[in-house]
Amino acid sequence: MLELYHNNISVCAQKVRVVLSEKDQPWTNHHLSLARGEQLTPEFKAMNPRGVVPVLVHDGNVIVESSVICAYLDEVFPDPPLMPKKPVERATMRLWCKLPDDILHMACATVSFAVSFGPQLKKQMGDGLEERLMKMPDPARRERQRALIEKGIETPFFRDHIKVFEKTFGEMEAQLARTKWLASDTYTLADAEITPYVERIDRLGLDAMWEKRPRLADWFARIKARPSFKAISDYPPTDYDDTGRDGRKSWSRIKELIAS
Numbered sequence: 001m002l003e004l005y006h007n008n009i010s011v012c013a014q015k016v017r018v019v020l021s022e023k024d025q026p027w028t029n030h031h032l033s034l035a036r037g038e039q040l041t042p043e044f045k046a047m048n049p050r051g052v053v054p055v056l057v058h059d060g061n062v063i064v065e066s067s068v069i070c071a072y073l074d075e076v077f078p079d080p081p082l083m084p085k086k087p088v089e090r091a092t093m094r095l096w097c098k099l100p101d102d103i104l105h106m107a108c109a110t111v112s113f114a115v116s117f118g119p120q121l122k123k124q125m126g127d128g129l130e131e132r133l134m135k136m137p138d139p140a141r142r143e144r145q146r147a148l149i150e151k152g153i154e155t156p157f158f159r160d161h162i163k164v165f166e167k168t169f170g171e172m173e174a175q176l177a178r179t180k181w182l183a184s185d186t187y188t189l190a191d192a193e194i195t196p197y198v199e200r201i202d203r204l205g206l207d208a209m210w211e212k213r214p215r216l217a218d219w220f221a222r223i224k225a226r227p228s229f230k231a232i233s234d235y236p237p238t239d240y241d242d243t244g245r246d247g248r249k250s251w252s253r254i255k256e257l258i259a260s
C-alpha cells in the first residue's frame with residue numbers, strides 16, 4: 001500500500017505524483033496545508049523531522065526526499081522504466097534530478113514567494129505570521145521566507161534565483177537539441193522531476209522566459225499532453241491561489257533583473 005503525505009502546489013510533491021501517475025500506481029491521499037503549518041506538527045515531524053512534504057509510506061516504510069522517493073518508485077515499480085538504458089544517459093538524467101536539490105528548488109521557493117505566495121501568506125496569517133514563521137525548523141529557510149514576504153522581487157537574492165531559472169532554461173534548450181527528452185530519446189525521471197519547476201514558472205505567468213526557446217516550448221507542450229500532467233494540479237484544496245498569473249504584473253522588472 002502506498003500513502004502520500006503531500007500538498008497540491010508543492011513542487012516536490014508534484015514530482016512524486018507525476019511519477020506515481022506514470023507508473024499508474026494508486027495511492028492514499030493525505031493532503032496537508034503548508035500555510036497552516038500542518039507539516040510542522042509533532043506527529044508529522046516524527047515521520048519527517050525536516051517538517052516538509054512529500055513523505056511516502058510504502059508498506060509501513062517511510063521514505064522522504066522527493067528525488068529519493070522518485071528513484072525508489074522506479075525501482076519498486078520498474079514498469080514502465082523511467083531510467084534510460086545507457087550509463088551515459090543515466091548520468092545525464094541524474095544531473096537533472098540533482099538540480100532541484102542543488103539550487104532549483106530554493107530558487108523556485110524564492111520566485112513563488114516573491115511573486116505570489118508571500119503576500120497571500122501574510123494576508124492569511126495576519127497577526128499569526130510571526131508564530132507561523134517561528135515554527136519552521138530551518139532558520140535559514142525561515143529568514144528567506146520572511147525577507148520575501150517583506151520585499152518581494154526586490155529581495156536581493158531574488159535576482160540570483162530568477163537567474164537560476166534563466167540558466168536552467170538555457171541548458172534545457174541546449175540539451176533538447178541533442179535528445180528528444182531531457183536525458184535521452186525516451187521520457188525519464190529527468191523529465192518527470194523537472195516538470196513541476198517549469199509548470200510553476202508557467203503558472204506564475206512568467207512563460208515569456210521560453211519565448212525564444214522553441215525546443216523547451218515544444219518539450220513543455222509534449223509534457224502537458226501526457227496523462228501524468230494532470231497529477232500536477234489535481235489535488236485541491238490549495239493553500240494559495242495560483243491561478244492569477246501574478247508574475248505578469250512584474251514581468252518588465254523581472255526581465256530587467258534577469259538582464260542585470
Ligand SMILES: N[C@@H](CCC(=O)N[C@@H](CS)C(=O)NCC(=O)O)C(=O)O
Nearest residue numbers: 010011012034052053054065066067
Ligand atoms: N528536498 C526536499 C524539499 C521538500 C520541501 O521543501 N517541501 C516544501 C514544499 S515543496 C515544504 O514542505 N515546505 C514547507 C515549509 O517550508 O514549511 C524534497 O525534495 O523533498
